Amino acid sequence: MLAAERRDHLLELLARQGKIVAKEVAAELGISEDSVRRDLRDLAAEGLCQRVYGGALPVSPAVVDYGARQSVAPDGKRKVASVAAGLVRPGGTVILDGGTTALAVAHALPRDLACTVITHSPPIAVALLDHPQAEVFVLGGRLFKHSAVTCGAAAAEAAQNVSADLFLLGVTGVHPEAGLTTGDAEDAAMKRALAARAADTYVLASSEKIGTASRFRVLPWEETSGLITDKDPHDPVLEQLAENGVEVLPAG
Structure with a gap:
């Protein structure tokens, strides 16, 4: 799965399930947890998720000024x-x-x-x-x-x-x-x-x-x-x- 496809998959999971568990996604996609965590870091840097221990949660829209x-x-x-x-x-x-x-x-x-x-x-x-x-x-x-x-x-x-x-x-x-x-x-x-x-x-x-x-x-x-x-x-x-x-x- 390409990086862009993984990104879309992670965002879809976040919207549907309300959370991402890195270990579960890695097993599902057959990739390393490091790859999932790297993808989550990139999404968090864009303000698209909030990283937490073991995965990510939806980011609050109330953090703007x-x-x-x-x-x-x-x-x-x-x-x-x-x-x-x-x-x-x-x-x-x-x-x-x-x-x-x-x-x-x-x-x-x-x-x-x-x-x-x-x-x-x-x-x-x-x-x-x-x-x-x-x-x-x-x-x-x-x-x-x-x-x-x-x-x-x-x-x-x-x-x-x-x-x-x-x-x-x-x-x-x-x-x-x-x-x-x-x-x-x-x-x-x-x-x-x-x-x-x-x-x-x-x-x-x-x-x-x-x-x-x-x-x-x-x-x-x-x-x-x-x-x-x-x-x-x-x-x-x-x-x-x-x-x-x-x-x-x-x-x-």
Whole structure:
């Protein structure tokens, strides 16, 4: 099989099965695992898959920059945001992560809701300017422009001085095996720091993120309280997560 044919075969497998196991593909095609891994490296370099130990997973479309992400699945994000906003109770304190889905949550909060919002996202703080009953605390630090959030040592230290009832966590990839992932190591560390300061953590994930993966793991499923998604509840990935004990809150 020519290299171009192997490439097409790998992409078809990824689309059909949702993952590639290098050892299985090598046996199927009668080639070495090194050849399969080399093909996967080439595909990953083009942004067509996310390499993981033993193979590859679909790459998340949510790793593009902040401006471009605003046009990705806006309807799904609004549906997820509507359910997430309903978890914020009057008088409660919520940590709102950065990202376009979290921004949709800020817009979905009732304007007359009396609550405290802690965020490391300047766009979210600005979006809450017209919520007169919302007390807003912004965590400072180095601005990670790709996602319009603060991160780094100063931001992580600031996070240690807050606590909340709820953390609404944004990620770029949701997968039963790869877990909850994002595209930047410091961003992932900041998300972990924020999750550690909340009683409950719910994951915000519009449908295009389900079954995909990015480079850096954020949290194990055991440290979350549930997943909010507009993906069809009968999707195989969601069914597997439910079997593994993950609470899935539908946002259809």
